[in-house]
Amino acid sequence: MSTPEQVAATRPTGGDEAIGSPRPTRGLRSDALRRLRRNPMAVVGFTLILIFVGVAVFAPWIAPYSPKDNSWLSEVRPGAYPGPSAEHWLGIDPLGRDVFSRLVYGARQSLLIGVVSLAVGATVGVGIGLLAGAFGGWVDTVVMRLVDIMLSVPGLLFAIAIAAMLGQSLTSVMIAIAVVNIPIFARLLRGEMLGQRAADYVLAARSLGISRAGIVFRHVLPNSFTPVIVQGTLTLALAIVEAAGLAFLGLSGSDPSAPEWGRMLTDAQVALTSAPQLALYPGLAIVLAALGFTLLGESLREALDPKLRR
Amino acid sequence: MLRFVFRRLLQLIPILLGLSILLFAWVRALPGGPAQALLGERATPEAVEQIEAQLGLDRPLWEQYVQFLGRAVRLDFGASLQTGQPVIEEMARRFPATIELAIAALLIAVTVGIPLGYLAARRYGTWLDSVLVSASLLGVTVPIFFLAYLLKLVFAVQLGWLPTAGRSDPRARAEHPTGFYVLDGIVTGDPAASWDALTHLILPAVALASIPLAVIVRMTRASVLTVLHEDHVRTAEAKGLLAGTIVRHHVLRNAMLPVTTVIGLQMGVLLAGAVLTETVFAFSGVGKFMADGIVQRDFPTIQGFILVIAVSYVLVNMIVDIVYGLLDPRVRVS
Numbered sequence: 001m002s003t004p005e006q007v008a009a010t011r012p013t014g015g016d017e018a019i020g021s022p023r024p025t026r027g028l029r030s031d032a033l034r035r036l037r038r039n040p041m042a043v044v045g046f047t048l049i050l051i052f053v054g055v056a057v058f059a060p061w062i063a064p065y066s067p068k069d070n071s072w073l074s075e076v077r078p079g080a081y082p083g084p085s086a087e088h089w090l091g092i093d094p095l096g097r098d099v100f101s102r103l104v105y106g107a108r109q110s111l112l113i114g115v116v117s118l119a120v121g122a123t124v125g126v127g128i129g130l131l132a133g134a135f136g137g138w139v140d141t142v143v144m145r146l147v148d149i150m151l152s153v154p155g156l157l158f159a160i161a162i163a164a165m166l167g168q169s170l171t172s173v174m175i176a177i178a179v180v181n182i183p184i185f186a187r188l189l190r191g192e193m194l195g196q197r198a199a200d201y202v203l204a205a206r207s208l209g210i211s212r213a214g215i216v217f218r219h220v221l222p223n224s225f226t227p228v229i230v231q232g233t234l235t236l237a238l239a240i241v242e243a244a245g246l247a248f249l250g251l252s253g254s255d256p257s258a259p260e261w262g263r264m265l266t267d268a269q270v271a272l273t274s275a276p277q278l279a280l281y282p283g284l285a286i287v288l289a290a291l292g293f294t295l296l297g298e299s300l301r302e303a304l305d306p307k308l309r310r
Numbered sequence: 311m312l313r314f315v316f317r318r319l320l321q322l323i324p325i326l327l328g329l330s331i332l333l334f335a336w337v338r339a340l341p342g343g344p345a346q347a348l349l350g351e352r353a354t355p356e357a358v359e360q361i362e363a364q365l366g367l368d369r370p371l372w373e374q375y376v377q378f379l380g381r382a383v384r385l386d387f388g389a390s391l392q393t394g395q396p397v398i399e400e401m402a403r404r405f406p407a408t409i410e411l412a413i414a415a416l417l418i419a420v421t422v423g424i425p426l427g428y429l430a431a432r433r434y435g436t437w438l439d440s441v442l443v444s445a446s447l448l449g450v451t452v453p454i455f456f457l458a459y460l461l462k463l464v465f466a467v468q469l470g471w472l473p474t475a476g477r478s479d480p481r482a483r484a485e486h487p488t489g490f491y492v493l494d495g496i497v498t499g500d501p502a503a504s505w506d507a508l509t510h511l512i513l514p515a516v517a518l519a520s521i522p523l524a525v526i527v528r529m530t531r532a533s534v535l536t537v538l539h540e541d542h543v544r545t546a547e548a549k550g551l552l553a554g555t556i557v558r559h560h561v562l563r564n565a566m567l568p569v570t571t572v573i574g575l576q577m578g579v580l581l582a583g584a585v586l587t588e589t590v591f592a593f594s595g596v597g598k599f600m601a602d603g604i605v606q607r608d609f610p611t612i613q614g615f616i617l618v619i620a621v622s623y624v625l626v627n628m629i630v631d632i633v634y635g636l637l638d639p640r641v642r643v644s
Binding site: 041145146148149150152153154155156157160161164165237241244245248249250251262265269272273276279283286287290291294295298 | 324325328329332336339340444447448450451452453454455456459460462463467578579581582583585586589590600601604605607609612615616619620623624
């Protein structure tokens with residue numbers, strides 16, 4: 001005799017029928033949420049994201065000074081930068097600015113780049129994937145060959161090429177990262193939709209006389225969207241790291257005094273021996289912000305995977 | 311098998327053509343147009359006009375593309391704006407450094423990653439598994455250049471165990487017939503030079519290896535976990551085979567298949583990551599040259615770099631696919 005748990009654990013992996021049948025949407029979602037809450041990885045990830053977003057949104061209230069205020073230039077000596085003090089929690093940078101304030105405002109920039117590039121990249125990518133997945137045939141072939149070509153250039157390199165072409169601005173960084181993400185989302189959604197198209201419930205909907213658009217938008221798309229959400233969370237982490245990488249290479253906003261984690265890291269290179277902490281702060285900020293989204297994304301993936309349902 | 315290889319080669323054609331169109335469009339979209347990009351921002355209008363006529367930019371677009379393709383096939387990207395020398399010569403001189411670095415990083419990632427991934431799978435659900443999974447998540451999240459910076463700070467600046475930058479001791483007078491410094495020492499019978507090159511290679515290679523290492527650990531773990539629960543492993547156990555035999559012949563051999571593909575895909579990360587790592591360590595490879603090119607808006611160099619790296623990436627993945635086909639007969643048939 002098998003226990004109900006065992007039955008539940010084997011059911012979703014029980015061959016093709018389970019893949020083809022419509023997912024128990026509500027059940028899966030509440031189940032996923034329950035498992036997310038229990039997963040320490042998800043809790044840590046969510047907390048990190050909450051802190052990151054909170055700092056970004058409330059930056060003017062958290063930061064004691066303006067990020068561009070260089071009133072403390074007179075306190076800076078070559079090779080000796082004032083360390084943490086009561087007035088300047090993380091010290092002063094080589095250009096006489098408060099490091100803590102720059103770090104806080106840097107969160108804004110990172111979040112902005114991450115969210116905008118994700119929104120643009122995911123929207124266009126999902127649109128293209130939808131086109132290929134819904135129509136199939138030659139549309140699918142053409143679209144997917146284009147996606148293959150875009151994926152044949154390593155992501156960071158692709159972003160460098162686009163950002164270099166568009167010139168130094170925040171917009172070009174966002175566009176560059178968005179474009180890199182388009183083929184990833186397109187391929188993901190298209191693959192999911194192809195899997196769903198053969199499902200019994202699609203056949204049932206078709207035999208009921210529901211239009212192609214109705215089937216795609218009301219049935220196939222909602223059922224294919226889960227991996228897109230997971231990918232979106234992971235993409236935010238990647239976008240933050242990629243933006244920092246571009247800034248590190250000199251491809252970022254046109255205002256060199258703007259607080260940006262990647263550029264803060266680059267600027268700190270000159271003080272590697274005398275003030276290594278100057279690079280440590282922005283570096284850790286990038287890692288923690290990206291880690292938050294990675295942890296949440298990976299936990300989401302696990303929680304939403306029906307094979308792991310218990 | 312030959313048919314499989316041939317089919318795979320045929321698939322290469324549309325990708326390469328598409329890549330060339332993408333790059334052609336990119337050159338056309340550069341600020342000021344291709345002639346300006348070729349000459350730099352301070353070029354006089356007369357010089358721009360002359361180059362435009364020379365490049366045939368007044369001809370129809372398809373003619374320009376054919377010409378572009380001809381030049382790309384001959385790897386003729388014009389002269390670098392940084393040095394005035396042909397881009398391809400500059401790249402050829404620096405390529406061994408980047409390949410040496412990428413191979414070293416890949417070696418680290420594979421030799422450390424596969425055993426760790428296997429260990430995590432065998433200790434599934436224990437604290438060791440959790441530590442390895444968390445570390446691999448951290449590995450994909452830490453920006454390469456930040457890790458490079460930390461390694462340099464700790465092991466080169468603070469502890470002084472390894473050199474901070476470069477490919478070799480600038481005071482040393484070693485010969486470099488191949489351009490692969492570690493190999494050069496062996497070829498010229500100068501083990502000290504090899505050792506010197508190796509010490510310079512360690513930190514950049516470890517930094518560059520971080521992402522592939524993390525990915526390989528996770529992939530191996532997942533793959534071994536899947537295979538461990540398959541029927542043929544249970545049969546092997548039931549037959550009473552030795553644990554070591556089961557691991558070598560039944561688990562690892564099957565579990566390594568998906569890992570091979572992942573290793574191929576990591577080549578892209580390695581080649582693009584070299585741009586960042588080489589910059590931190592002033593390692594004079596193509597990556598560093600490209601990074602300098604970005605700062606100086608040296609478009610001929612950026613163009614050449616992208617084409618060469620993208621084509622190598624496509625080729626490496628094709629080779630991996632073919633190897634996969636050799637290892638797994640199921641792939642050839644489908």
